[in-house]
Amino acid sequence: MSQDITIKKGLSINIKGVAEKELKKIPLTKFYAHNLEDFHLLIPKLQVKVGDYVKRGQPLFHSKINEEIKFVSNVSGYVKDIVRGERRKILNIIVESDNKDFTKKNNIPPLSKLDSDTITKYLLSSGCWPFIKQRPFDIIANPEKAPKSIFISCFDSAPLSVDYNFILNDRMDYFKYGLNILKKLVSGNLFLGLKSSQTNLASELTDFNINFFNGPHPSGNVGVQIHHIDPINSGDIVWVLNPEDIAIIGQFFKTGEFNPSRTVAVSGPPR
DSSP, X not given: OOOEEEOOSOOXXXXXOOOOSOOOOOOOOSEEEEEGGGSTTOOEEESOOTTOEEOBTOEEEXXXXXXXXXXXXXXXXXXXXXXXXXXXXXXXXXXXXXXXXXXXXXOOOOGGGOOHHXXXXXXXXXXXXXXXXXXXXXXXXXXXXXXXXXXXXXXXXXXXXXXXXXXXXXXXXXXXXXXXHHHXXXXXXXXXXXXXXXXXXXXXXXXXXXXXXXXXXXXXXXHHHHHHHSOOOTTXXXXXXXXXXXXHHHHHHHHSOOOOOOOOOOOOOOO
């Protein structure tokens, strides 16, 4: 059952320079750095060495605590360098693109033939599992502990943020497929947070549990939405995902290819 929730405390700062509703595809760059500091509390174990050739979607390293959680290359090419810091801590894995973007292929059964265990196996091996964050602490989710609920905020109330209505417009099939994958993955509730003005997006997602949030920032923050819909109590686990990550998961299960495309809002006031 959906709810309409109004956030009264907060502040929306109106800054000039909102990104125009125009998508531009950026060509591949020469080098891609996989920054391991993006994954806090992770202890990595390398699966490649300098000079190795990798395809997009091929594992570069895995979690030392749980070897099934793979982290994959975003592009095809050669491992150019492995940058280390103090005590040989791995900081970056740099891949030099070959500009061919070869992709690791996966044969994935249709949704009707997938069960929770099979979905988990594909998410772990494909590099999609790290998209799933666990609250509290906002760490990569533990695949051995089921959550009581999953939350996705479909709008960002921060200044100059991306417009999910716009960036998901041509990926809606993948987004909905990803949501259905998540519904089949766990038995808990799946909650979507939308603004009341997102009527077009709401009409596309009638099969899912939608709650509408109004008010200033931080009404779009998933933590605020969890607090109002299904608060985290002692011992509880809640999973959160970004809408674009769900589209990536949906595309992987539909096509068998890992495609970690990102949409960035280039915005801000002119000088």
